[in-house]
Amino acid sequence: MTRPGRPAATPPESVPVREAATVALVRDARVGGGLEVFLQHRVATMQFAAGMSVFPGGGVEPRDHRSDRPWRGPEPHWWAERFGIGVGRAAAAVRAVVRELFEETGVLLAEPDPAAPAGAPLHDPPGTAERPGAAERPGTAERRALDAGEGDLDSLLAAYGLVLSAHLLRPWDRWTTPLGPPRRYDTLFFVAALPDGAEADGGTSEARATEWMRADDAATAGTLGRLGMLRPTLDVLADLAAVDDVAELLATPRVIAPGGR
Template sequence: MANDRSASTFDPTAVPIRDASTVILVRNSARGVEVFLQRRVVGMDFAGGMTVFPGGGVDPSDTDAEVRWAGPGVDWWAEKFAVGEAQARALVLAAVRETFEECGVLLAGPSPHTVVADTTEYTDARRLLEARELSFGDFLEREQLVLRADLLRPQANWITPLGERRRYDTRFFVAVVPEGQRADGNTTETDLVQWQTAEEALADWRSGRCVLLPPTWSQLSALSRFDTVAELMAADPVVEPILPIMSRRDGAVHIAFDGDAAYYEVGTHPWARRSDI
């Protein structure tokens, strides 16, 4: 990980925590529930080279946007994530926006009961959104689309540990890819995308073919217990903040969290060669 400040001047307590949204996209297959995964480009400021779900930080425009909304109200989301309504609203907007920007899946439709079947007509708008030359609210208004919050389900809340140079308070959502839509890798942030069952992804991690951060590993482990998308979407997990603790052990960085013994038992860990904290 790049380091533009010496360890002696770095103050981990001064690093701000930014809200973020991550969406676990799923679909049924003959092999079971599949999840959409991306490998972030090596050299990125955060999680470069890691295999992750689509997502990213909440943008100021997510807070200001006025959009037509279908599904559970902002108050419901605020209760689920234990945040204020303005923050909950921005988190949901960021989840839908980032999913569209990063993989072309758009959880919106012409009416509260429909969803876009083909997003290719919005290719130019997607490019402008990723470049921050168009706000998501303006895009939805221009295309007369309704944000489908009912296609999302809350899943988890992980906070980047103290000691990292970028910190996020990330809310995880689950969503089924709408019929007719296709998740792709047409983004500058990833160099590999694929659909896998949770167990296939975990097998790649155990063999060293991919690198998973603890939140991704944890959510894949949770998904592996479901046989169908219907079962997964019907689940109602209690979302409580998880704040791992970062420390050094035998010259390597260790991230402590509930269930970390299974994480460190096997697999490839992104901190083994780090020396910047």
């Protein structure tokens, strides 16, 4: 019996499982070989994985499902087969993980669209009139708007004559939150190499700090409890710690268990 005035507890099996996508952004370690990975140390007020060290990512939103604009790289059915999901969900997850990466780190996996009209950009980025020759790519204002839920990734890329670079991503794993937590996610894990000239930052309110760490050091810190990590994060880091460089990582075939873990 529930005490008067106290809401009844939600049965664990009735908690909905939401779609999510996350990406381990990596680069070659600057000393000693191996990989460095970009980690976010989440603020303690988050409703899920509060205070944990995680990869950039988040929920797949309805706006991620609403577009069918082509991208460069494997088609949605290829991603669907690798992850063991429907084609529509696979396409939405690719858009979502690229959107989340841009919102949380400023790294945009996109390139000039060869099908876009030649000449002036379709959209004038803020400040380009005062800065002739500035890069014709979305900036801080567009990033904040997207993070606030305004518009969608494909419309933003189209406005700048860009196309999503799905070929820079690789499918890596799939995990579902077990019964118990008040929020549960079926999360698709991707990996991506930091594009040349790009810089990841900590410009997200979801993290108290961000940093590049060697994958082996991060895996050790998670194993010993020096950094709080959920098991999927730690498992992916252990995989990345065994890789010699980015080229090997991107060339490694990956088999994801049907239904994930």
